[in-house]
Amino acid sequence: MGDRLTKLAISDEGFIFDPETGNSYTTNPTGLLILRMLKEGKGEEEIVKALTEEFGAEEEEARRDLYDFLEQLRAYGLVEGV
Amino acid sequence: MARRYEKPVIHRLHVGHTNKFGFASPYGAKVRKSIDGVPIEELVSRFGSPLFVFSERRLRQKFREVKNAFTLRYPHVELSWSYKTNYLDAIVAILHSEGATAEVVSEFEYEKARRMGIPGSKIIYNGPYKPIDSLRVAVSEGARINIDTFEEIADLERVADEVGKRPKVAIRVNMDTGIYPRWSRFGFNYESGQAWDAVKRIALGGKLDLVGLHCHIGTFILKPEAYEIETRKLVELAYRIEDEFGFKIEYIDVGGGFPSRNRLKGIYLPPEVAVPPIEEYAERITTALLNNLRPGDYPLLILESGRAIVDEAGFLITTVHATKRLPDGRRGYVLDAGVNILFTAFWYHFNVEVDREVSGGAEPCVLYGPLCMNIDVVEDRAHLPPLPRGTRLILSPVGAYNVTQWMQFIRYRPAVVLIGENGEVDLIREAEDISDIVSRERVPERLKPKS
Numbered sequence: 006m007g008d009r010l011t012k013l014a015i016s017d018e019g020f021i022f023d024p025e026t027g028n029s030y031t032t033n034p035t036g037l038l039i040l041r042m043l044k045e046g047k048g049e050e051e052i053v054k055a056l057t058e059e060f061g062a063e064e065e066e067a068r069r070d071l072y073d074f075l076e077q078l079r080a081y082g083l084v085e086g087v
Numbered sequence: 088m089a090r091r092y093e094k095p096v097i098h099r100l101h102v103g104h105t106n107k108f109g110f111a112s113p114y115g116a117k118v119r120k121s122i123d124g125v126p127i128e129e130l131v132s133r134f135g136s137p138l139f140v141f142s143e144r145r146l147r148q149k150f151r152e153v154k155n156a157f158t159l160r161y162p163h164v165e166l167s168w169s170y171k172t173n174y175l176d177a178i179v180a181i182l183h184s185e186g187a188t189a190e191v192v193s194e195f196e197y198e199k200a201r202r203m204g205i206p207g208s209k210i211i212y213n214g215p216y217k218p219i220d221s222l223r224v225a226v227s228e229g230a231r232i233n234i235d236t237f238e239e240i241a242d243l244e245r246v247a248d249e250v251g252k253r254p255k256v257a258i259r260v261n262m263d264t265g266i267y268p269r270w271s272r273f274g275f276n277y278e279s280g281q282a283w284d285a286v287k288r289i290a291l292g293g294k295l296d297l298v299g300l301h302c303h304i305g306t307f308i309l310k311p312e313a314y315e316i317e318t319r320k321l322v323e324l325a326y327r328i329e330d331e332f333g334f335k336i337e338y339i340d341v342g343g344g345f346p347s348r349n350r351l352k353g354i355y356l357p358p359e360v361a362v363p364p365i366e367e368y369a370e371r372i373t374t375a376l377l378n379n380l381r382p383g384d385y386p387l388l389i390l391e392s393g394r395a396i397v398d399e400a401g402f403l404i405t406t407v408h409a410t411k412r413l414p415d416g417r418r419g420y421v422l423d424a425g426v427n428i429l430f431t432a433f434w435y436h437f438n439v440e441v442d443r444e445v446s447g448g449a450e451p452c453v454l455y456g457p458l459c460m461n462i463d464v465v466e467d468r469a470h471l472p473p474l475p476r477g478t479r480l481i482l483s484p485v486g487a488y489n490v491t492q493w494m495q496f497i498r499y500r501p502a503v504v505l506i507g508e509n510g511e512v513d514l515i516r517e518a519e520d521i522s523d524i525v526s527r528e529r530v531p532e533r534l535k536p537k538s
Contacts (some may be wrong), residue, residue, distance in 0.1 A: 028100075029099070030097050033095060035094065039095050060091065060092035069410075073094070073095075073412050073418075074096070081099060
């Protein structure tokens with residue numbers, strides 16, 4: 006997922022600091038889980054599974070929302086585009 | 088399962104971007120689970136989505152509020168319902184039961200008022216195009232006709248001869264009341280002397296009784312002072328006519344154009360702040376009358392209010408069908424209702440309410456309609472939490488103009504229901520199906536599909 010993501014400082018409360026740009030962000034618990042897993046290099050299937058297990062999400066909705074979250078990260082330049 | 092699922096969102100933090108006004112954002116996620124006590128979900132399960140919902144209680148309340156604002160200040164008032172704002176039978180039936188007469192602008196609206204049991208004498212016939220056949224009917228039935236053009240004067244004289252009656256008429260006047268845009272295309276101009284020419288022309292013909300003056304200065308007028316200027320000018324003209332030609336001006340029709348609590352695009356302040364109360368308009372108009380009328384003379388004051396009465400009685404329930412992330416980072420929603428049935432979306436930012444509590448921070452988003460057309464944008468600056476598919480949104484106020492200006496375009500028009508004062512929900516217009524659209528079509532024999 007690229008260097009940028011691995012350099013982010015992520016707090017337990019969902020506060021995110023990007024040392025490269027100085028920008029900061031907030032995210033919610035589901036977003037936090039996804040970011041952590043992306044940082045660890047986890048893939049789509051593992052993240053969807055975690056969302057369904059930890060939050061009781063429907064698999065289809067979790068997958069749809071994961072795509073949307075990745076689009077948000079791309080819009081902020083935190084992950085590389087396709 | 089340890090925690091409640093919430094759609095994942097990430098927001099960039101901005102420092103120094105504080106709102107300079109203290110009131111809450113009008114686009115935050117406001118929750119509305121029912122309308123007049125009827126749950127949103129019950130309405131949708133019975134009548135489908137999208138669904139227009141009107142509240143009888145709100146409609147009557149608003150009508151009385153407007154009526155009282157004027158009748159408490161002036162002894163001789165008539166409220167004439169602007170049919171074009173909403174001519175659904177059930178809606179006009181409520182307004183007529185409150186004592187409203189009918190203000191129509193076409194032969195179609197005239198016919199609709201007549202079939203609702205309104206006699207010609209309780210109809211005001213306005214508009215720049217009145218076909219001569221419709222004038223024959225209006226004159227025979229004693230309707231009040233507000234003349235718009237010199238040609239119409241000639242047409243009415245012809246009808247007067249044919250029918251053997253002296254029609255009671257008024258002229259529509261347009262004028263400078265200090266507002267922009269000035270509606271100069273209707274009626275006769277005041278400042279240029281055109282209105283006076285029309286009076287002279289009517290007097291010369293000798294076949295019509297000029298008994299009224301009419302003006303309608305515009306729409307969604309946020310300046311009550313404009314009505315004071317309008318009323319004063321009309322009273323001055325009325326006395327000049329009486330003094331020089333001996334016509335007694337029995338009514339002064341100041342039109343409508345009073346705003347509703349809707350958020351006009353381009354106006355920064357929310358409607359609660361920007362829109363003056365109806366009492367302020369009533370005060371300006373009646374003060375101008377009482378200050379300028381001669382002692383003992385109280386001509387009938389006619390008001391043609393539409394939007395201010397019905398807009399806030401109407402809601403539209405619509406459903407989130409799909410979500411997409413736009414390249415600029417905003418979220419977009421595809422709804423099942425679009426500009427085909429929400430014509431006023433072009434001019435107003437609606438109040439957007441959600442039918443349930445949705446957790447997650449609000450984010451800027453765009454509400455798109457279901458049409459395969461780029462212009463189909465219901466709201467381009469909503470601020471909502473991440474909505475799951477199937478969430479119902481309640482848009483308001485939508486009671487004015489939408490159910491008359493809606494188009495049959497691509498999709499069927501949805502059902503309209505009325506929540507009665509007794510809490511009962513009645514279907515007042517069925518959802519359309521294909522028969523509504525094809526029933527007047529004809530295919531030449533040679534083009535018919537071979538079966």
